[in-house]
Amino acid sequence: MKRSNIAFWVGAAVFLVAIFVMTQVVGNQYPFFAGYVILQFIALAVAWSILGGYAGYVNFGTSAFFGVGVYTAVFLTKAFEAPLLVQIVTAAVIGALMGFALGLLTLRMQGIFFSIATIALTIIIETTVMNWRFVGGAAGIQIARPPATPPFDNYVQMLFFVQALLVVLAVAISRYIQNSWIGRGLQALKDDELAAECTGVPTLRLKLLACVISGALLCAIGAPSAMYLQFANPDSAFNLNYSVSTLAMSLIGGTSHWSGPIIGAILLGTTQQLLTVTISSEVNVLVLGIMLVLFVVGAPEGIIGLVRKLRGNRKEGGT
Amino acid sequence: MTSSDAQLPLLRIASLTKRFGGFTALDNVSVDISPGERFGLIGPNGSGKTTLINCISGAFRTEAGTVLFRDEDITPLQPHMRTRRGIARSFQIPRPFRSMTVAENLMVALDFAAGEHVSVAQRHDAMMDILTQMGLASKANVSATQLSQVELRKMELARALATHPKLLISDEAMAGLSSSEVDEVLDLLMSLASRDITIIMIEHIMQAVMRFSDRVMCLDAGKIIAIGTPSEVMGNQRVQEAYLGT
Ligand SMILES: Nc1ncnc2c1ncn2[C@@H]1O[C@H](COP(=O)(O)OP(=O)(O)OP(=O)(O)O)[C@@H](O)[C@H]1O
Ligand SMILES: [Mg+2]
Numbered sequence: 001m002k003r004s005n006i007a008f009w010v011g012a013a014v015f016l017v018a019i020f021v022m023t024q025v026v027g028n029q030y031p032f033f034a035g036y037v038i039l040q041f042i043a044l045a046v047a048w049s050i051l052g053g054y055a056g057y058v059n060f061g062t063s064a065f066f067g068v069g070v071y072t073a074v075f076l077t078k079a080f081e082a083p084l085l086v087q088i089v090t091a092a093v094i095g096a097l098m099g100f101a102l103g104l105l106t107l108r109m110q111g112i113f114f115s116i117a118t119i120a121l122t123i124i125i126e127t128t129v130m131n132w133r134f135v136g137g138a139a140g141i142q143i144a145r146p147p148a149t150p151p152f153d154n155y156v157q158m159l160f161f162v163q164a165l166l167v168v169l170a171v172a173i174s175r176y177i178q179n180s181w182i183g184r185g186l187q188a189l190k191d192d193e194l195a196a197e198c199t200g201v202p203t204l205r206l207k208l209l210a211c212v213i214s215g216a217l218l219c220a221i222g223a224p225s226a227m228y229l230q231f232a233n234p235d236s237a238f239n240l241n242y243s244v245s246t247l248a249m250s251l252i253g254g255t256s257h258w259s260g261p262i263i264g265a266i267l268l269g270t271t272q273q274l275l276t277v278t279i280s281s282e283v284n285v286l287v288l289g290i291m292l293v294l295f296v297v298g299a300p301e302g303i304i305g306l307v308r309k310l311r312g313n314r315k316e317g318g319t
Numbered sequence: 320m321t322s323s324d325a326q327l328p329l330l331r332i333a334s335l336t337k338r339f340g341g342f343t344a345l346d347n348v349s350v351d352i353s354p355g356e357r358f359g360l361i362g363p364n365g366s367g368k369t370t371l372i373n374c375i376s377g378a379f380r381t382e383a384g385t386v387l388f389r390d391e392d393i394t395p396l397q398p399h400m401r402t403r404r405g406i407a408r409s410f411q412i413p414r415p416f417r418s419m420t421v422a423e424n425l426m427v428a429l430d431f432a433a434g435e436h437v438s439v440a441q442r443h444d445a446m447m448d449i450l451t452q453m454g455l456a457s458k459a460n461v462s463a464t465q466l467s468q469v470e471l472r473k474m475e476l477a478r479a480l481a482t483h484p485k486l487l488i489s490d491e492a493m494a495g496l497s498s499s500e501v502d503e504v505l506d507l508l509m510s511l512a513s514r515d516i517t518i519i520m521i522e523h524i525m526q527a528v529m530r531f532s533d534r535v536m537c538l539d540a541g542k543i544i545a546i547g548t549p550s551e552v553m554g555n556q557r558v559q560e561a562y563l564g565t
Contacts, residue, residue, distance in 0.1 A: 181430040188416050188427045195414035197398035198376055198407070200432030200482050204397075256418070 008175065012168045019164040023157035032160040036228055038269040039163040040221060044242065045249040045261035046170040047217035051210040052247065053255025054183055056190035058111065061102070061118030062246045064125050065095050065215050067238035069222025074135050074232045077143055084162065084224065091223035092216040099215020103208040126238040140233025143226055159228050163221075170217050175258040177213070186210055241285070245272075248292045254302025263303050327390055329354040329517050330375070330406075330486060335384035337370055337541075344370045346541040347384070352486075352519065357512050359532030359549065360521045363561055366538040368521045369411055372488050375519075376408045377401045388486070402432050405485035409475035409492055411521075415463035421474055422446060422459040428481035446481065453477040453507060469500045476507065480516075487511060488519045493527055501527055529553065537561065 023032070044062060052059050069091040076082035076090060106117040130138040145155045152158035177183045188196040189203045197203050226232050245268065253264025268291065272284045299306045328351035337345040345367045352358050362368050373379040375386055377398035385394045393401055416424050429442040437445075450456045453473045458466065466474060472492045479487055489508060493501045505527050512518050522528050528535060528549065535552040537545045545555040552558055 184423070184427055184430055187418060191416040191418050192414045194378055194398070195410065195416065196427070198378065198402055198410075199428045199478060200399050200402040201427065202397075202399045202431075 008172075012172065016161075016164060016168060019161055023152060023154075023161050029154070029156060032154075032156045034273045036156070036160050036163055038266065038273060039160070039167050040225070041245060041249060041269040042262055042265040043163065043167045043170045043221045044218060044246045045253065045265040046167070046174050046258065047214050047221060048246045049250040049255045049258075049261045050174055050177060050217070051207075051214040053250055053261070054177065054186040054190065055207055055210045056111070057107065057207065057211075058115045058247065059118045059214070060115050060243050060247070061121045062218055063238045063240055063242040064118070064122035065098065065218035066222035066225070066242045067122075067129070067234070068094060068098060068125060069219040070225050070232050070237040071129055071135055072219065073223040073226035074141060074143060077226065078135065078141070081146070083146075084158075084227065087226075088162075088166075088220050088223045092220040095219025096212045096216035098219065099212040100208065102215065103211035107204060107207045107211060122238060122240070122243070126234050129238070130234045136233065138234060140231060140235075143230050143232065145227055145230060155227065159224050162224055166217075166221050166224075170221070171258060171262065173213060173217070174261075177210075178258050182206065182209065244285075245288060248288050250302075252291060252295045252302055254304025254306075256301060256308075257304045260302050260304040267303075326353055328352055328387075329356075329389060331385075331387040332371075332375070333385045333387065335371070335374055335386065336382045337367075337374055337379060338382050344541050345374065345381075348538075348541070348543055349384075350536060350543065350546065352517060354485075354517055355512075355515060356517055357509075357531055357533045358517070358519045359528040359535040360519055360538070361523070361525075361528055361535060361552075361558075362538035366561075367541040368538055369490055370541075371538070372408060372490055372519070372521065375401075375488065376406055399431070402482050402484075405483065406488070407432075407479035407482045407484035407486070408488040409472070409479055409490055411490040411494070413471045413475050415466070415471060415474060415478075417462075417464050420460050420462055421450065421455060421466070421477075424463055424474060424478050425449060425481045428478050432482035434483070449477050449480050452510075453480075454503075469496055469503070472496070472504060473507070476504075476511075480511065484516060486517045486519070488521075490521045491523065492520075493522060493524055505531060525553070 044066070048059060048062055051057050072091040072094055073087040076087050102118065102121060106114050109117065129135065135141055148155040148158045152161065185196070185201045185206045188199065188201050189206060193203050249264035249268045250261040252268060253262065254260030268288065271287060275283050275287060295302060330352040332348055332350050335345055335348045336343065348371065360368050360371070370379065374381050377396060381394065385392055387393065388401070388404055388406060393404065416427060425446045426442065429446055433442065433445065447456065447459070450459055453476065455470065455473055455477060458470060463474065476489065476492060493504050496504065501524060508518055508520060508531065520528070520531055532549050534547065535549045536543060537552055537558045539561040544557045544561060545552045
């Protein structure tokens with residue numbers, strides 16, 4: 001455990017330094033624009049899998065949390081010109097509260113009903129925002145970026161770095177959960193809720209905890225998106241595409257290990273970016289759908305599961 | 320209620336009723352179980368044995384009646400709270416955590432029910448102890464899906480044991496086992512009983528019930544039809560009818 005902890009944090013530090021150096025050296029804007037989206041999907045997939053993967057409660061409401069994050073930032077910018085950090089932290093708090101409320105209302109339901117409830121949540125919140133004039137209603141709203149904070153001389157580069165920080169935060173939390181009693185409890189209740197209860201696992205409390213943590217992260221990850229796009233409208237902020245992509249990335253990567261969603265998001269995120277540039281963004285959805293079907297049929301445990309099987313299906317967890 | 324017992328019952332079930340829709344699965348069941356007792360629970364198929372266990376462990380809410388454990392009313396408590404107070408069970412159809420190894424199955428119990436101030440190392444030792452007792456030490460790192468029927472039964476008992484129970488309820492842990500395997504599991508339960516764990520054993524195999532129990536209770540259609548020493552209950556007219564009839 002000890003050594004793998006050190007390895008993990010060294011890896012995270014190297015990653016952040018590399019990202020930082022990139023923002024200082026690379027002049028061209030495009031890598032940051034594209035990279036931001038990939039980082040955002042990595043963070044989303046990792047955050048999603050805390051509830052959807054570890055606990056097995058498939059949340060179709062990623063876009064609800066993401067959109068609330070976006071609109072928290074929009075509101076704070078318009079009302080108070082609040083700095084980015086305040087936007088993100090506030091979004092996390094709101095996401096946590098939202099996760100708590102959603103969890104209380106729905107986590108007593110079994111799998112599919114929970115999933116349906118999360119779709120309903122998305123629709124309700126999106127409709128509400130559409131009718132909220134202060135943040136632009138259905139038409140959307142333009143947002144002006146303030147000057148970037150040094151040492152960044154460009155706002156997109158700064159956002160790129162901030163999103164990388166969110167990735168590290170999400171991964172660190174997800175990894176901690178997996179290796180702790182919380183992860184073991186979630187895995188147990190995913191396997192069999194009654195058996196878990198009768199083994200001492202407080203299933204409802206653990207599911208709520210997972211829902212709160214996952215919700216807080218999903219919302220926080222959405223917040224910087226307002227500044228990234230300099231524009232927000234309900235259609236794109238609450239776009240179902242976030243829910244579907246995030247879910248697909250997590251499941252394709254595999255949710256039994258914290259690294260699965262990262263692998264899935266890099267793979268799918270990069271493919272999507274390439275397709276958007278070379279062909280069209282419509283093809284994305286098609287590719288996503290095909291890959292999801294292939295994996296659900298051929299490798300239900302995702303890439304992580306495939307790797308484990310190839311390695312002889314021996315050791316679990318660890319690192 | 321003839322004379323005042325010196326000892327409080329470990330478990331007191333008072334006027335328990337459980338209905339499924341219009342069907343009464345348990346009808347006003349009352350029984351006391353003393354600390355250290357080996358209690359056999361028998362009854363024909365569908366008589367309500369598993370339902371009673373589900374009410375004791377908290378898997379089912381009850382329509383009426385109370386369950387007292389060590390003088391505390393646990394009727395409103397969720398199953399995990401009851402487990403933490405010392406009630407553990409196995410399942411008639413085994414319910415292992417399928418994505419885990421045998422060792423990890425036990426670690427769930429140790430993580431969540433073994434008390435707060437137990438170090439990781441101590442938990443690991445406790446786990447290996449239990450697996451050794453249960454004859455599963457060599458299976459520690461095997462996936463729960465790869466166990467044989469006896470091993471699965473033993474693992475369920477081991478997992479229950481890892482919660483540090485005061486009361487262990489075994490729901491037909493011997494069903495479908497060969498006669499040598501039945502003896503093996505029975506010996507395990509006997510050895511647990513000798514270490515201060517009160518045991519309720521549900522079983523259809525009569526020799527096992529006779530050998531094991533201090534006291535036997537027979538349910539039929541949700542009602543207690545006989546309770547007493549094993550030979551009393553076996554000799555009871557209504558018990559014989561319940562088993563022969565229908
Ligand atoms: N969840 C449930 N919903 C509806 N009816 C149930 C439920 N569980 C049990 N029953 C009914 O309650 C009655 C008692 O069932 P129970 O499982 O307690 O019997 P049992 O004594 O354990 O039988 P067996 O020896 O076959 O295990 C049966 O008629 C059964 O159909
Ligand atoms: Mg039964």
